[in-house]
Amino acid sequence: MLLRILSILFPLFAITALGFVVGRRRRPDLSHVNKLNMDVFTPALSFAALASKELHLGTYLPLMGATFALIVGSGLVGWAAARLIGMDPKTLVPPVMFNNCGNLGLPIAVLAFGPEALAAAVVMFTVSNVLHFSFGAWLLDHHTRLSTVWRSPSVLAALAGLVVGVMGWTVWPPLLLSIRMVGDIGIPLMLFALGVRLAESRIEAIGVGVFGAVLRPVAGMAIAWALLQLVDLPAREQALLLVFGALPPAVLNYMFAERYGQEPDKVASMVLIGNMAALVFMPLALAVALRP
Template identity: 70%
Template sequence: MLLRIVSILFPLFAITAVGFLVGRRAKPDLSHANKLNMDVFVPALVFGALANKSFHITEFLPLLFATLAVVIGSGLLGWAAARAMGIAPKTLVPPIMFNNCGNLGLPLAVLAFGEQALAPAVVMFMVSNLLHFSFGAWLLDHHIKLTSVWKVPSVLATAAGLAVGIAGIEVWAPAMLAIRMLGDISIPLMLFALGVRLTESRIGEIRLGLMGAVLRPVIGMALAAGVMLLVPLPERERALLLVFGALPPAVLNYIFAERYHQEPEKVASIVLIGNVAALAFLPVALALGL
């Protein structure tokens, strides 16, 4: 079991480590690559998974609601923890609420549970991503227009993929192959970019970073375990939900905090230490889920 867990996690952290080393030595500007990834490659990955004729969204409705419960529950418990510790809720709640289900969650799901796990993993990513770009942005700036979320390419790809899948439209095979090839670029690029991004973060608040790094997976796994008692899920989706709960804070939290001037250095500490702490928490989730 230990060897299997190591074999699952090693490619993820190896690519991230390469990105970190390259980031430290060469300091590459990945702004254009990251924009391409978010605007082209990730939407292609999402569309390719959802537009599959074997994908039926109704089969994943229990998982969709379970994921929604975990994300919202994490936000509520994060808010309670922030109030109890005297921390600004806008600083602590987003990193607790929104995890790294893109950079780590998607590749981890495929490596741990096979290609068939991509579709349910995309459903979880879809829920978290939609909430992050809508409620997450509104939480930091109440003047933001929630209608702008539909301009996000991954959200548009989600809507298009669901529409094609529900309508039963079969995309021309060569076109679907091209879309999937574009989507295949996204996962290694996300991991590499994550490593580079971590070199730009600074540990400004070690104590807060450690608290956030522990609270995120502990709250997530506890909520996932509780939700599984109430929502009937297939065995693979139960394992995916548990791993989803254990994922570290999303790097996007730091980008949002910087954009909206919400103590970015503190959020960077939570994100940086949280992703390092994933080395301890993800093996526990995989051991319980496999």
């Protein structure tokens, strides 16, 4: 089991470590590359995963509902914790509520459960993205228009892929292969960019950073376990939900905090320490998810 977990996590952390080393030594500006990844490569990945097979949307509805409940439940835990320690909920709730289901979640799904798990992982990623770009943005700025979520290429591509899959339409194989090849750039680039981002970040609020970094996976795994007692999911989706719950805070939380001026130094610390803590929490989640 330990060797299996190591073989799953090693490529993720190896590519992230490479990005960290390059970020330290060369300090590359990946702003344009990251935009390409969000606007081109990840949408292609989402579309190819959902359009490459005939989908029965009804089979994913329980997973979508469980994912929604996990995200909302994590947000409520973050809100209660913020009130308890006298912290601004706008600072703590997003990092606890929205996890790194892109940079880490999609690669782990493929490496741990095979390419067949990618479609389900993309569905979870889409639910999280829709909530993050709508409620997450509104939470930080109540003047934000919720309709802007539909401008996200990742969301649009996932919805297009769902339509193609549900309708049973066949995409011309050479075209689908081209889209898949473009999408294949996304996952390693996500990991590399995460390493560069970690190299650029600074830990300034250690106490808050550790608190948020631990609360995110602990609350997520506890809520995922509780949901699995209530929702009947296939074995693979049960494992995916547990791993989803253990993921660290999303890097996007820092970008949102910086954009809206919501204590970005504290959010950056939670994101940085949280992704480092994934070295502990991800093996734990995989050990539970992969148990016989």
